[in-house]
Structure formats: structure tokens, C-alpha cells
Amino acid sequence: MKHTFQSLGVLILGFGLAACSDSASPMAPSPTTAAVKLTATLMPANEVPPVTGSDAGGSGTATLTFNLTKDGTGATTAASLDLSLTVTGFPAGTTLTNAHIHSASAGANGGVFVDFGVSGNDTFPSGAGSLSKTGIALTVDQANAIFANPSGFYVNVHTGNNPGGAARGQLTRVQ
Numbered sequence: 001m002k003h004t005f006q007s008l009g010v011l012i013l014g015f016g017l018a019a020c021s022d023s024a025s026p027m028a029p030s031p032t033t034a035a036v037k038l039t040a041t042l043m044p045a046n047e048v049p050p051v052t053g054s055d056a057g058g059s060g061t062a063t064l065t066f067n068l069t070k071d072g073t074g075a076t077t078a079a080s081l082d083l084s085l086t087v088t089g090f091p092a093g094t095t096l097t098n099a100h101i102h103s104a105s106a107g108a109n110g111g112v113f114v115d116f117g118v119s120g121n122d123t124f125p126s127g128a129g130s131l132s133k134t135g136i137a138l139t140v141d142q143a144n145a146i147f148a149n150p151s152g153f154y155v156n157v158h159t160g161n162n163p164g165g166a167a168r169g170q171l172t173r174v175q
Helices: 002-020 140-148
Strands: 032-042 059-070 076-088 094-103 112-115 122-124 129-138 153-159 167-170
Touching: 032 153, 059 140, 059 153, 059 167, 076 094, 076 140, 112 140, 122 129
Parallel strands: none
Antiparallel strands: 032 059, 032 167, 059 076, 076 129, 094 112, 094 122, 094 153, 153 167
């Protein structure tokens, strides 16, 4: 009988130590961060319908840096966006009244998907200039949709002369 209790004690001790072992439950990998860049070349001829008039000579480049937090499995858990926008060739005194990412392929118009928060305070006395915005709010679903099909989204800028859009370009992935 004494032998049975000793065996039972050893068995219980063994299970207890196994339950406390670090190797029984691996630690989850730490979250990581990543930056993904997309660009768009903005042209008035890309708008639907194409822009005519004084804004037709304008153009621009938008560089979007998506700042992502990923979990141990590589899934995106948080996202934000930084915008760098440069325009040229617009009439002197042009004011950007809006800028967005829209959801639509080339040749089609789509609704606003991400608003850059341009408020109409960005005036370019010579018709050229640049602006930057950092930390633009973005949901994980928005980031995932854009990465799944960048060319299905476009950036456009709006001006007082063309409130529906003055120059537009489809997104392409840089890195």
C-alpha cells in the first residue's frame, strides 16, 4: 500500500511540473510594425469625365505610407496612413478643397473610401506645391481592401474650379 501512495505522489508531482513547464505553452510572438508604400500619378485626363479648362494643365503625385501593426501570425491589427502630395501646373492661387482615396477602377467613379482631411486651407500661390498629413485614421478593413487590389482604388484632388475632382490616379504598390 505504501508503494501505491508513493507511485501516486510521484505521478501527481510529474503532472504538476508538466503543467508549469514553459515549453507546454509557447509564448505568442510580439507584435511587429511594417510600412507599405503606394503611389498614384494624378492627371486631369484620368478624371471621369476628363477635366478641361484651367485645371487641365495640372498634375501631381501622391505617396501613401501605410503604417501597420501586425500580430504574431502576420495579420494586421491596426493601421494608419501618412500622405505626401505634390502638385504642379495648376493656375496660380489654386486651393485644394479636398483629397481622398476612392473605390473604383480606372474609367469609373466611386465613393470616398478614405478621407485625407484636406480642409480647403492649402492654397498654392504659384499653382504648385506640396502638403503632408500624418496619422490619418484608417481601419484594418480599409487597409486590407486596398492591399488586396490597389488598382481598384484611386486618389484624387479637388479644387474650387473642379469640385468633383481635378486630377486623379490609380494606386500602385511601391513596396
